[in-house]
Amino acid sequence: DAGVIQSPRHEVTEMGQEVTLRCKPISGHNSLFWYRQTMMRGLELLIYFNNNVPIDDSGMPEDRFSAKMPNASFSTLKIQPSEPRDSAVYFCASSPIGHTQYFGPGTRLTVL
Amino acid sequence: TQLLEQSPQFLSIQEGENLTVYCNSSSVFSSLQWYRQEPGEGPVLLVTVVTGGEVKKLKRLTFQFGDARKDSSLHITAAQPGDTGLYLCAGAFGNEKLTFGTGTRLTIIP
Numbered sequence: 001d002a003g004v005i006q007s008p009r010h011e012v013t014e015m016g017q018e019v020t021l022r023c024k025p026i027s028g029h030n031s032l033f034w035y036r037q038t039m040m041r042g043l044e045l046l047i048y049f050n051n052n053v054p055i056d057d058s059g060m061p062e063d064r065f066s067a068k069m070p071n072a073s074f075s076t077l078k079i080q081p082s083e084p085r086d087s088a089v090y091f092c093a094s095s096p097i098g099h100t101q102y103f104g105p106g107t108r109l110t111v112l
Numbered sequence: 113t114q115l116l117e118q119s120p121q122f123l124s125i126q127e128g129e130n131l132t133v134y135c136n137s138s139s140v141f142s143s144l145q146w147y148r149q150e151p152g153e154g155p156v157l158l159v160t161v162v163t164g165g166e167v168k169k170l171k172r173l174t175f176q177f178g179d180a181r182k183d184s185s186l187h188i189t190a191a192q193p194g195d196t197g198l199y200l201c202a203g204a205f206g207n208e209k210l211t212f213g214t215g216t217r218l219t220i221i222p
Binding site: 004031035042043044045048050056091093095098100101102103104105106 | 145152153154155156157160200208209210211212213214215
């Protein structure tokens, strides 16, 4: 079975540009999570969805960040406008009922 | 805000040695997980502990959950280069949201 799929794997953009990260969760999983990982702050939860509904977005740093889950097999995380401090690795994870989370390979974002 | 502190932050040891890393919180977990992350990949679940005092073994890895469910440890026996990676603990506090620890970056020298 395919695991969590994220695209792109790497993104380099200039400050002020819009960035869209994509995630396809494991089929049948009810929950989807977006994380950001940096050396300074570690792995931080940004937002999570349950049955396509956003449950907790308290980790979303600013209004520049938004996330959607239009259906059970797709989610996006958008940053507009992007800033250099947004540079990080962004992970998507999905979970069936319970706490076990399965992570994707991540998107390494660099904002110049 | 629940914080999970892991120690040590970095650890570099010779192949064949034993080691223990720790995960501590001031809050009580409903359950705790350990993940390992290798460069360029996402974290992968190693184990989940739920009951205070619980001990789980995964080959050369032994995981222990504190009696009060506020702390946990991971002990590796006879470390091998394949054990190299970032070890993360993650606590659940009653819902499906996980709070991740600060991580221990382990390097095993052949």
